[in-house]
Amino acid sequence: MLTGYLIYGLINSVVLVLVALGFNLTFGISGVANFAFGALYVTAGFLAWIGLNTLSLPYWVSAPLAVLITAVLAGLLYRVVVLRVRGLVVSEVIATFGVGLALLELFRFLGFIGFEYTLPDAGDFGVSVLGVVIDSQRLLIVAMGAALTAFLWLFTRYTTTGRAFRAIAQDEHTALTLGINTERTATIAVAFGAGYAAVAALVILPLGTIAVNEGYNVLVNALAVCIVGGLGSTLGVIVASFLIGMAQTLTAAYLGTHWMMIVSLVAILLILLVRPSGLFGSHKQLEERI
Amino acid sequence: MLTVTELMVFYENALAVNELSLKVETGQVVGVIGSNSAGKTTLMNTLSGLILDQQIKEKRKGGERITIMGKVEFEGRDISLMPAYERVRLGLVLCRERHPVFPDSTVLENLLIAGHLGSKEQVKRATDLTFDLFPNLVRWRRRKAGFLSGGEQQMLAIGMALVVGPRLLLLDEPLLGLSPAMQQVVVGAIKNVRRQTGATIVIAEQFARPVLPMIDHGYVIENGMLTMTGTGAQLMDNPEIKSAYFGV
Numbered sequence: 001m002l003t004g005y006l007i008y009g010l011i012n013s014v015v016l017v018l019v020a021l022g023f024n025l026t027f028g029i030s031g032v033a034n035f036a037f038g039a040l041y042v043t044a045g046f047l048a049w050i051g052l053n054t055l056s057l058p059y060w061v062s063a064p065l066a067v068l069i070t071a072v073l074a075g076l077l078y079r080v081v082v083l084r085v086r087g088l089v090v091s092e093v094i095a096t097f098g099v100g101l102a103l104l105e106l107f108r109f110l111g112f113i114g115f116e117y118t119l120p121d122a123g124d125f126g127v128s129v130l131g132v133v134i135d136s137q138r139l140l141i142v143a144m145g146a147a148l149t150a151f152l153w154l155f156t157r158y159t160t161t162g163r164a165f166r167a168i169a170q171d172e173h174t175a176l177t178l179g180i181n182t183e184r185t186a187t188i189a190v191a192f193g194a195g196y197a198a199v200a201a202l203v204i205l206p207l208g209t210i211a212v213n214e215g216y217n218v219l220v221n222a223l224a225v226c227i228v229g230g231l232g233s234t235l236g237v238i239v240a241s242f243l244i245g246m247a248q249t250l251t252a253a254y255l256g257t258h259w260m261m262i263v264s265l266v267a268i269l270l271i272l273l274v275r276p277s278g279l280f281g282s283h284k285q286l287e288e289r290i
Numbered sequence: 291m292l293t294v295t296e297l298m299v300f301y302e303n304a305l306a307v308n309e310l311s312l313k314v315e316t317g318q319v320v321g322v323i324g325s326n327s328a329g330k331t332t333l334m335n336t337l338s339g340l341i342l343d344q345q346i347k348e349k350r351k352g353g354e355r356i357t358i359m360g361k362v363e364f365e366g367r368d369i370s371l372m373p374a375y376e377r378v379r380l381g382l383v384l385c386r387e388r389h390p391v392f393p394d395s396t397v398l399e400n401l402l403i404a405g406h407l408g409s410k411e412q413v414k415r416a417t418d419l420t421f422d423l424f425p426n427l428v429r430w431r432r433r434k435a436g437f438l439s440g441g442e443q444q445m446l447a448i449g450m451a452l453v454v455g456p457r458l459l460l461l462d463e464p465l466l467g468l469s470p471a472m473q474q475v476v477v478g479a480i481k482n483v484r485r486q487t488g489a490t491i492v493i494a495e496q497f498a499r500p501v502l503p504m505i506d507h508g509y510v511i512e513n514g515m516l517t518m519t520g521t522g523a524q525l526m527d528n529p530e531i532k533s534a535y536f537g538v
Contacts, residue, residue, distance in 0.1 A: 084350065086350065087350060163406065164403065166392070166395060167403045170392040170393065170394055170395065171390060173340060173343070174386065175403075176339075176340060176374040176375055177338060177383065177384045177385070178383075178403065178451075179406070179454060180375060180403075182375070
């Protein structure tokens, strides 16, 4: 029993990693707020569903298309909305959250509610680990989680664009004087993060149905992971995901599933009380030195 | 190479730069000398285009209204309205005051970020040049820039500007907050930069004593206005400069 909980807790942790990576890329690493993140996640799910069911496209067309459209949509969101308030973090948060809210409720308004909104999963085989059977979709989640984490880590260290993400978050004016087009870089960061959200949606959503409320849950979870781990730290995202993921699963197992959502919120509260810059956030100590 | 004509900059109604005209010829080292709040940084930000970004940001949050009048020409081209990052592509590179480095990135990463426009070989060459000029930085290459001393951060900041590949390098108060010994190191490095890269250099500085001997031409500004101009040697012999900046 406990082995089962632990293994499913680990998988739940990888789900959180997947969800938080994109958010961390945009808000943590690049310093651009995108609180429409959860809405974009759900949008990607619905777009893929529309591609598959309404337009009858094959999966290998519909899925990449959904990722691409979500990324472009996020880029547009940045260009049209965020650019007007760029530099005012609170306004960025409010504006993007507002757009996300509108987008999610638009889906509800258009009638995207129900059990028929599901995405196809990876197939019917399973692997037994320590006597616990893990289905193919969850194996895919673990594989994607590892792949996307590795890709992000390498991308922010070894590519020009990735380094520029880190640069604009640290000091926008210095980035400008080095010839970095900060607004274009920020647009790419938002689109890139949304692309990550879309990929996460496409591998996670087949476990359940595509529901509007997922958008809110995803945002809270991503926020919790990033705050606990320390904004901008990829290692922080991984550690925090495992802490919160295990806590969520064990809470659900021993206290009941309705307590699960509280875990993220409690985690946010606790870390803000004890260590506001997060477990691996170094911004604070450094700021004092400069 | 660079011509500024009757430049005026207002923050709301406060005049920061007042009808300032100056000229920088290719290959020169030009000094802009002035005390605190003389308008040096505003001038440098206007030359680099950074002020346009500040102008937009202030406007967005309903803050100070920044008004810029006059003309900035770089190699005969009017760049008054060109954004900062595009001016960098022309070779006009500013190193801002107070050692502008990325504190969370390592020394090497800072240099690589600065080299994002260049090819791999260019960046490698410029990075090597930086480590040649500032041997102190070599042993800290894997350390976060935020943990370096002020002087080392200033060296890194100049190194970053070099990696960008400047034809006209603008240095805003490179000696600010440094000990006299460290000031000498930085001054020596600036001389080396000129020798090794052939870049034209403009230095804005309040410490006249270490700067005047190395400049070809100097402009003294006070309250945003040009009060005196001449070669480095002429300015050093000027009694007013002596009393105001050397305390003699």
